[in-house]
Amino acid sequence: MTILDRWILRVFFTHLGAVFGAILGLFSVLEVLGHSDELAETASQGTPIFWQTLELALLQIPFLCSQFSPFLALIAALLTVVSLQRRGEWFPLLGAGVSGLRAVAPLLFGVVLVGVAMSVVRQVVLPFLAPAREALENGVIHQRPWQMVGLGTRATDGTRLEIQRYDADAKRMEGVEIHGRDGRGGDTLLLADSATWQDGAWMLQEGIRWQADGSQNATAVFRHAQLQPEDLMRSYFAAVDPLQLSASDLREIRRRDPGHRQASVLIWSHRAYPWVHLLLLMLGLPLVFRPDRRSASDGLAWGFLISLLWFVLDLVLRDFGSRGVLGPFLGGCGALLLGILLLIPLWSGKFRS
C-alpha cells in the first residue's frame, strides 16, 4: 500500500467518522424526541430515566450503523472524492498515468472493509444486544415490563411449544402447551401452569401429559434439545424484529420451518449485504468523479438519491420474496443483481463526458 493509498484511506475514514457521527446522532436524537411524550410520562411516575434513555440510545447505535452503513459509506466516499477534487489532488495523479480505477482503489478497499465490519456487527453484536434493547424499550418508552406474550416455537420432529407468557430474565414460562406425537403417531398434549428452566430442563408446575385415548399422567420435567430458552428468544425476534437475527439464527428457523420464506429471503439478504457497500460506491463514483463538473454538490445529491432508490428497491424485492412472488434468492439479492446490471453502462465509459 503506497503513501497515497494510505492518505486517501485516511481522508475517507475521517469523512466516514464525521458522516456516521452526524447522521447517527441526528437519528438518535430524533428517536428520543419522537418519544418525548412517553419519556415525560415515565419520568412523571418517578422512574429515573435519564441513564436508561442514554443506554437505549447507545444500544440503538449498532442497529442504526448496520442499517445505514451502505449509504453512509457511499456518502463518505463521495465526500472524499469531492474534497480531493477541490484541492486539485486528482489531476496530478491521473496526469501521472495512474488509471481511474487504480486511483479510487483505496476507496473501494475502505468501503469493503466497512461492509465486512458491519456484517460482523449484524451477525454478532445485534443478536447479543437485542434482548437488552427490547427490555429497555419496553420499560422506558412503552412503560411496561418486557414479557413475551403468546409465543410459540417448534422442533424439527414436529413438536410445538405454545406459551402464554415468557419472562426472559427468570427463564420462566406460564400457560405451557406442548403438542407432540407418541411412538404410534397418536396425539399427545402436555399442559403445565408454569415451567422454569433449571439444569438443562424445564421444571413443570402442575404438569399433566394427555394421550389421544384420554388417559393422563403427571409430569414434572420436560426435556427437548430444540425447545430451550434461546429457541423461545429466537422465535420472538423472528416474529417482531427479524432484522435483529443473525444468519445462523435464520438458518435454524428455516431448518425447523422449511416454509419460512421470510427467513430464506433474509439469509440471502445477509449474504448480499457486504457487497451492497461496494456496489453503491461503484454506482455513485462515476456521478461525482468528473472533471467537468462545476460543483460536486449535485454529485452528493445523486448519492442521496441512489441510496433512497436502492433502499426502496431492496424493500420491495424482499417483500415480494416473503410473499412468494419471487424466490428467496431474487428477493434477497435482486437489488444487488439489478445494480450490477446498471454498473455495466456506467463504467463502460459511454456515459462519461
Place this chain on the structure above:
Amino acid sequence: MTRRVPMQGLSKANDAFLGAFPVQFRLQFKSSLQSRLVRASVPRLVLSRSYLREIGRNLALVLGGTVMMAALGSAIKASSLSQGAPLWIPAAMLPLLVANSLPYLLPASLLTAVVLTYGRMAADGEAVAMRAAGIRPARVLLPATMAGILVALISYPLASEGLPELYRQMRELSNRLRFSALENTSPGSSELRFRGLSMTWAKLAEDGSFRDVVLGFRPTSKDRAFTFDPGVLEEESASMAVPLRLRAERATMSLESGELVFGFHGLRGWREVDEGRMWTFANEGPTTVRVDLAALMSQKLRNLKGSAYTSRELRNMLAGKLSPVRREQFRFTLWSRFFTSLTSIPLALLGALLGWRLRRSGTLAAFVGAFSFLLFGYYPLSYFGQTMFSIGVLGPAVAATLPFIGLCGVVLFFALRRDPS
C-alpha cells in the same frame, strides 16, 4: 426606481454603504437616493426583501436536504418495524414518519438558514456597511424577524391541525396492522398469530392447504402485532374462560366478504372440563369456522393523549365535561402548540446573531451548530417544562411558555453582548 432625476451628489457615507453591494443594487439605490419623491426607507425595504428571499432559499435547501435524510431514515425504520407485513404497511408509514419529524426539522432548518444568510452578510462586510450607513442593528434583523413570523404562521396550523391527524392515522395503521396477518392467506412462515388465536402447520401443500395443523385459541387483548403496536387497547373480558385446542390433518383458509373462513379435515380437539378432566372430540369430515373480521376491526381507541386531537377538537372538549387531569393535559397541549410555533421568531433572531458571529462557516457547520443549540438548549428546556407540568410543579400555561421565555433570554444575552468583530 428607474426615474431620471437630477443628481444631487451623494454623501460619503452613502458611497461607502453602496460600495458593499453588487452593481445592480447600486444602480437601483442611486436612482432611489437621487429621487426626492422616493423615501429613504425604500432601499432598506429592497434589502429586507433580498435577505428574506435569501433566507427562504436557504431554508428550502436545508429543509429539503434534511427531509431527504429523514425520508431515508424513516424508510429504514418503517421496514424494520414491519418485517413480514404487507408492503402497503411500510409504504403508508413512510410519509407519516417523515411528517412526524417535521416539527423537529423545521426549527433546525430555519435556524440554519438564518445563520447561513447572516453569516454570509457578515463575511461580505454588508453588516458593517449597513451599520456605517446608520442603519440600526435591530433594523437589520427585520428580515430574520419576518422569516420567523412566516414560519410561525406556517407551523401553527401544521401543529394544531395537520400533525394530530397524522398521529391518528399512525394509530389506525397500528390497529390495522394487527389484522394484516389474518388477511394474508399465504403467510411467509408456517404460523399465524392474532390476539390469542395461534395456528401452526408442518407444511404448505401444493393446493395451498395447510398440513398437520395445530390451532389454539386463548382470548387476550395484550398481544402485540409489531414493535410499535401500542399494545393494550381496551380491557376485554374473555368470552371463553377455557382455551380451545384443535389439531387437524388438513386445513384451508380463505377470505370471503369480510369473514375469515377456516376449513378443517380430520379435526381432533381437547377441552378441559375442570381440573384434571379433559374431554376430546374428533370429526373425520370437514368442519368450518368463520371469523368476522369487520367486527374485530371496528374497535375504537380510547383515552388518546392530547396531541392526538386537533386544537379545535381540544377546545370543544374543554367546553364540555372532562376530568381535571385531562383538562390540564389538553390546556398544556394547546399552549405548547401556540408557543412552539411562536418560538420560530426568537429562533430566527438567534440565528441572525449567531450568523454574525460564525460568519461564512459552511452549511454543515451551520446545521451542526443550529442542531447542537436545539439539542442542548431548546429541547431540554422543553422537556423540563413538560416534566414540571407532569409532576404538577408548574401550571400548563407556564410550563408551555418555558422554552419560549428561555429562548428570548438567550437572544437578549447575545444581543446585548458586544460583537467580537
